[in-house]
Amino acid sequence: MSLLLLLLFSAQAMAQDLVSKNEIEELQLQAINDTAFTLRTVTEAGNLIKYSGTMPLRINGELQDASFTEGETVFSLAERAELVQVSANLGTHTLARLYQLNPEEQRGVEEFPMWLSILPPLIAIVLALIFREVLLALFAGIWVGGFVIYGLSAKSLFTGLLAVGDTFLMEALTDSDHVSVIIFSMLIGGMVAIISKNGGMAGVVNLLSRYAKSAKSSQLVTWVLGVAIFFDDYANTLIVGNTMRPVTDGHRVSREKLAYLVDSTAAPVAAIAFVTTWIGAELGYIKDAAVKLGIQEGAYSLFFHSLEYAYYPVLTLIFMLMLILMNRDYAAMHHAEVRARETGAVTAASLDRAGQQKQEQEMAEFEPIDATRTRAVNALLPVLTVIGGTLVGLLYTGYSPDVWADASIGFLRKLSITIGDSNSYTALIWASLGGVIVAIALTISQGIMRLSETMESLVVGFKTMLPAILILVLAWSLAAVTQELYTAEYLTSLLSGNVSPYFLPEITFFLAAAIAFSTGSSWGTMAILYPLMMPAAWYVCQQQGFSVEETMPIMYNVISVVLAGAVFGDHCSPISDTTILSSLASGCNHIDHVKTQLPYALTVALVCNLVCTNLSALGVHWALVYGIGAAILWGVIRVLGKKNEEAPVPATASVLD
Structure with a gap:
């Protein structure tokens, strides 16, 4: 009987000691030495909560299952760190705390408010x-x-x-991958300058311009050119706008419509194509975040899979094509087109002289040195060298004999694995260097420019990339700061339990759009958000118990919408560099361009986020989602759009002529 009472008493005592993780209110860290620490579960008042059991902890970014006994566990760091960050998964929510080593403090550490980690990007x-x-x-x-x-x-x-x-x-x-991105970007910029100066790009444009025989066909040629000159948004804007302006003027297409076509083909195409001045930066941001998260998939493969969710860039291109083929416009754009068709006034008012001078200065560096020698081959060969060189480089650096010898793997899967395992930075440098060499060889061998002039153009191309490179370097530095402060962990602690992972793409899109609109910089937006939202999406999915297979589609979507939101905000922003250049190159009043483009950009953005993103969250196949999105946009044009009548005769004069 005494033994039974003793057992009952012991069981009651043990039951009193059993503590749920949900009862834990705070974490308390104490330094044993510079690398060893004791972590305690306590109340907000600092009283020990005797929790015993395992608990998932993320300590300085490393996930581990810690074993607690009587409310305490001991852990060690591989090396001394200024800051110690601890995140604890308590089931219903996450506790995230930040500590700094401080020998003067009683516990050897000083706790910082975790919200300070969001301060640098904020x-x-x-x-x-x-x-x-x-x-x-x-x-x-x-x-x-x-x-x-x-x-x-x-x-x-x-x-x-x-x-x-x-x-x-x-x-x-000093990061080799970062240096690779800088070299690639500069080489592409140099190649663009050379093939513009030697008349190659003008030759490509002239080749396609032969097919512009009406208002509709001239717009279609502009769209095709915008898609064809995919490797740089600045080159796209300056070359297409300035070259097609006389053609569209002759068919009474408003400058506002030309500026829209130029602006809305530039960034979307450059953002999603595989060989562009954007791709190096995009891969850099994606790779940095993926490596820190322990994602095994390569950066190029992640980017490729994210294209399934690139609704805004892709549907923007489709939307423009439908506007052209249906010969319809709505809102302010329709009024501009009616004015141009009926009166021949392709712009509402004369562009001010200062704007003209700035446009001429911008274009001088891209105008052919000899307007009579504009051969398309001088641009096509260097561009094809870059495209082909990139593909060959990806296959060469990612080739694995074991993968290609495995008969159980299909060809497309082998190709995907090879590209996923490739060194994209090496491939891009090889390809861009090859493109520059071919461009120089073509230019000098035909006597279009002397060697000294060709080198000057190359340097001019390098200079055009400097603003973007400066943004990149500072962005990488800010990403390192957010990593050291464990900003993603803090965001996770705020989002977990409150935000469904399926809503993260929409949140990310609107955040990216707001930043890009306010700053006018797609690159700056990507620089800030990729290091934040990729880890945040990964950790939130983990907190919700998602498997890697369930997490990756959301990750692909987040990767895509950072880019999509940045491009959308850039389209709507009156201070965006590409928006300004589009206005200048098209000879359009800048505010008129913004006012006429905004309704179209908003239309596509709303369809993408209210329809396409939600359909993706429901598991609808991406191809069907694209089809549904395109069908809705067709319906919008059909309902809201009004027919643009073809001009009976070409415009006899242009406002700027």
Whole structure:
């Protein structure tokens, strides 16, 4: 009887000691030494909660199952770190805490508010909104990050500033992949300048311009050219707009419509094509985030799969094509087209002289040195060299004899594995270098330019890429700061339990659109959001218990909508560089361009997010989603659009002629 009472008493005592993870209110860290720590589960008042059992912890980014006994567990770091970040999965929610080593504190560590980890990117976004300067905003974000990392003291304010140069920027510039992106971007910029100056690009444009015999066909040729000149949005905008302007003027197509066609083919095509000045940066952001998350799939493969969800760029191109073929427009664009068709006034008012001078200055570097020698082959061969060289380089660097010898794997799967395992940076450098060499050889061998002039054009091309490269370097530095502050873990702790993973693509799209609209920079938007939203999506899916197979479609979607939202915001923004260049190259009043393009961009964006993204979340196949989205856009044009009558005679004069 005594033994039974003793057992009952012991069982009651054990039951009292059993604590659910949901009862844990706080985590308390104590330093044993620089690399060993004790973690305790406590109440908000600091009283020990005697939890015993395993608990998933993410310690400085590393996921592990920690075994707690009486509310305590011990863990060690591989090396000393200034900051220790701990995230605990408590089932219904996540606790995320940030600590800094401080021997003067009683426990050897000092707890920082975890919201400080979001401060650097938040500062970057806010300053970009206020000053509309992405470079300044990114620099300030890095500085604030250094201030937090080094202790939030007066000294760390100065130390953080120095760390911008000697730590974060140096790390960004010494990363081999980052250097590869810089080299590739500069080489592509140089090639574009050479093939523009030697008349090759003008030759391609002239070749297609022969088919422009009416208002509809001239718009169609403009669309085809915009898609064909896919490798650089700046080159696309400046070359297509300036070259097609006389053609569309002759058929009474408004400058507003021309600017829309130029602007809305430039970034979408450059963003989703495989060989562009964008691809290096996109792959860089994707690869950096994927490596940190432990995703085995290669950056090129991730990008390729994300195209299944690239609704905005793809449907924008389809929407433009339907507008042209149906010969319909609506809202402000229809009024502009009616004005041009009926009166021959292709623009509402004369472009101011300052705008004309700026346009001429922009175009001077891209105009052929000899207008009588515009051979399309001088552009086609270098471009084909880049395309073919990239494909060969991807296959060569990713080739595995074991994969191709495996009879159980289909050809397309083998190709996907090969490209996924390839070194895309090496392939892009090989290809772009080959393109530059071919462009130089063609130019000099035909006597179009002397060697010195060709080299000058090459350097001009390098210079055109410098603003983008500066954004890249600062963006990589900010990404390193957010990694060291574990910003993604903090976002996860906010989102977990509150946001379904299926809503993350829509949230990401509108966030990207807001940033791009306010800053006018697609590249700056990608720089800020890729390092944040990819880890956030991954961790939120983990918290919801998703398998890797369930997580990856959401990850592909998030990768895609960062880009899509950036392009959409860029289209709507009056301060976007491509929007401004489109207005200038097309000879259109800038505000008129923004006002006429905005309804079209909003139409496509709403269909993509209210329909396409939700259908994807329901598991509808991507091909069917594209079809449904295109059908809805066709219906919108049919209902809202009004017919544009063909001009009975060509315009005899242009406002700018």
